[in-house]
Structure formats: structure tokens, C-alpha cells
Amino acid sequence: MPLGPALSIYDPVFIGIDEFGHRVTVPLIYRNMLIGGEPGAGKSALLNLLVAHAALSLDARLCLLDGKRVELGQWRRCADVFVGPDQGHAIRTLQRLQTMMDNRYAFLEWFGHRKVAPDHEFSPVVVAVDEIAYFSATAGDKKTQEQFSALLRDLVARGRAVGIIVIAATQRPSSDIIPTSLRDLFAWRFAGRCTTDVSSDIVLGHGWANRGWSANTISPNNQGAGLLIAEGGMPQLVKTAYLADADCARIAAYAATLRTAATRTRRTTRPADPSGPVADLPAAA
Numbered sequence: 001m002p003l004g005p006a007l008s009i010y011d012p013v014f015i016g017i018d019e020f021g022h023r024v025t026v027p028l029i030y031r032n033m034l035i036g037g038e039p040g041a042g043k044s045a046l047l048n049l050l051v052a053h054a055a056l057s058l059d060a061r062l063c064l065l066d067g068k069r070v071e072l073g074q075w076r077r078c079a080d081v082f083v084g085p086d087q088g089h090a091i092r093t094l095q096r097l098q099t100m101m102d103n104r105y106a107f108l109e110w111f112g113h114r115k116v117a118p119d120h121e122f123s124p125v126v127v128a129v130d131e132i133a134y135f136s137a138t139a140g141d142k143k144t145q146e147q148f149s150a151l152l153r154d155l156v157a158r159g160r161a162v163g164i165i166v167i168a169a170t171q172r173p174s175s176d177i178i179p180t181s182l183r184d185l186f187a188w189r190f191a192g193r194c195t196t197d198v199s200s201d202i203v204l205g206h207g208w209a210n211r212g213w214s215a216n217t218i219s220p221n222n223q224g225a226g227l228l229i230a231e232g233g234m235p236q237l238v239k240t241a242y243l244a245d246a247d248c249a250r251i252a253a254y255a256a257t258l259r260t261a262a263t264r265t266r267r268t269t270r271p272a273d274p275s276g277p278v279a280d281l282p283a284a285a
């Protein structure tokens with residue numbers, strides 16, 4: 001297969017158009033994103049779009065958690081680790097990421113840097129979670145659910161500067177799944193159609209529905225439309241771009257080929273990412 005240019009995770013990610021037809025991009029590096037909305041609102045489609053950019057970014061590593069397996073399953077070959085409906089595996093993976101995060105902070109402190117940069121040995125890691133509620137409220141027992149939630153919160157809270165980018169989706173935008181304290185840690189928030197103003201506010205932030213911005217007003221037939229808000233900004237109506245399953249399969253195959261070629265080249269030119277693999281390592285001590 002002929003190999004073309006790749007993308008970078010330091011580039012803004014194209015996600016669709018606004019109501020004036022202008023391109024909408026979201027810089028993901030040093031940020032996290034929360035995606036909420038009712039079933040069928042287009043959350044997984046947006047997540048796939050973001051993961052496609054990350055997969056094509058040879059400077060990024062992927063860590064995918066998908067209780068349904070099929071939403072993100074196409075990107076498995078591009079990922080360091082793919083977690084299906086296995087609560088223990090999800091927790092071990094987040095623990096490993098937490099250790100990686102702490103090690104990276106030690107590195108930054110030692111060298112007097114405040115955040116990772118493109119010329120560091122460390123690659124940003126995109127952690128995509130399709131349906132937080134599966135791991136935080138459905139699978140396992142109360143103890144493991146709380147453990148999962150605490151680990152995810154820590155990664156969202158502290159991971160930004162060390163290049164850990166969490167993108168999490170949920171079809172249950174309720175306060176038990178997304179407490180305000182967690183919601184406010186996400187720099188980007190996208191509310192696809194929600195069934196109530198309260199659910200919309202849980203994703204976007206308190207008070208936006210009263211000010212006329214509610215994802216409840218989006219038509220159920222307008223999948224992929226939603227309100228996007230950035231930290232400190234105003235909501236913006238966006239129609240996300242859509243990758244059909246066949247598009248995802250083609251992009252994933254191409255990205256996997258690029259990644260294999262890049263790994264071979266890197267092996268001969270520079271050392272591997274000193275963070276080591278995320279997959280299948282024992283949990284942090």
C-alpha cells in the first residue's frame with residue numbers, strides 16, 4: 001500500500017460544521033472531551049471521528065475502552081490496548097496509565113518542563129471510553145465501579161500536561177454518572193440530543209438551558225447535531241462529520257499500516273517511548 005502523510009495529535013481535529021457552514025475544529029492536546037446525549041444522538045460517531053484523527057497521528061498512542069466492543073472495535077489494530085466488557089481489565093489499564101502519568105510528571109519535574117511537547121520522547125496517549133456508565137455504574141460491583149470512577153477522574157484531572165487526553169462518551173448524562181466536579185474537568189463538552197434540559201445542563205454546565213442553550217431542542221432526526229462548548233466559552237451548534245463503518249475500516253487499515261511502518265523506522269532511528277506499553281502490564285504497586 002502506498003503510504004501518504006500522517007496527521008499529528010498536536011493539530012486541531014476537524015469535527016464538522018457550525019450553523020453557518022464554517023469548519024469546526026477542536027484542539028485536543030492538553031485537553032479532554034466529554035460527549036453526552038440520548039441513545040442514537042451520534043456520540044459514537046463523534047468518538048470514532050476523534051479516534052480516527054488520533055489513529056492517523058503517528059505521534060499519538062491509543063487506549064480504547066468499549067463495553068460494547070463494536071463501537072471502537074475497528075481501531076483495535078491501531079491501539080496499545082483495547083478493553084472490552086471486562087471491568088478488571090479496565091481498572092488495570094487505568095492504573096497503568098496512572099503510573100505512566102506519575103512517571104511522566106517526575107520526568108517533567110526533573111527537566112524543568114511544565115508540559116509535554118512534540119520534541120519529547122513521550123507520545124501523547126488518547127484514552128477513549130465509549131459509555132462511561134458501563135464501567136462506572138453497570139459492570140462489576142460498587143467497589144470496582146468507584147475505583148474505575150476515581151481512576152478516570154484522576155486521569156482527567158491530572159493527565160493533560162503529560163499528554164493523556166481522555167475522551168469519554170455517555171448516553172446517561174445524569175448527575176450520578178457525571179457529577180459537576182467531573183464535568184468541569186473536561187475542557188470540551190459536546191451535548192448531542194438530550195431528553196431533558198437537566199441532562200443537557202449536566203453535559204454543558206449549569207444554567208445554559210435557562211439561557212436558551214439546550215440540547216433538548218435538537219430534533220431526534222438530526223443525528224450528529226449537538227452543542228459544543230469549550231472551557232469558559234459559549235455553546236455552539238455543530239453538525240458533526242460522519243464516517244460510515246466502511247470509511248472507519250479503510251482509515252483504520254491505513255492507519256495500522258502507517259503505524260507498523262513508523263514503528264520499524266523509529267526502532268532504527270530513536271528509542272521507543274520510555275513510558276513503555278500500556279497493555280497487559282501488571283497493575284501499579
Ligand SMILES: Nc1ncnc2c1ncn2[C@@H]1O[C@H](COP(=O)(O)OP(=O)(O)OP(=O)(O)O)[C@@H](O)[C@H]1O
Nearest residue numbers: 038039040041042043044045171223224240241242
Ligand atoms: N454526524 C452524523 N451525520 C449523519 N448521521 C449520523 C451522524 N452521527 C450519527 N448518525 C446516525 O445516527 C446513528 C446513531 O449514531 P451513534 O451510534 O453514533 O449514536 P450513539 O449516540 O452513540 O448511540 P448509542 O448511545 O445507542 O450508542 C448512526 O448509525 C448514523 O446513522
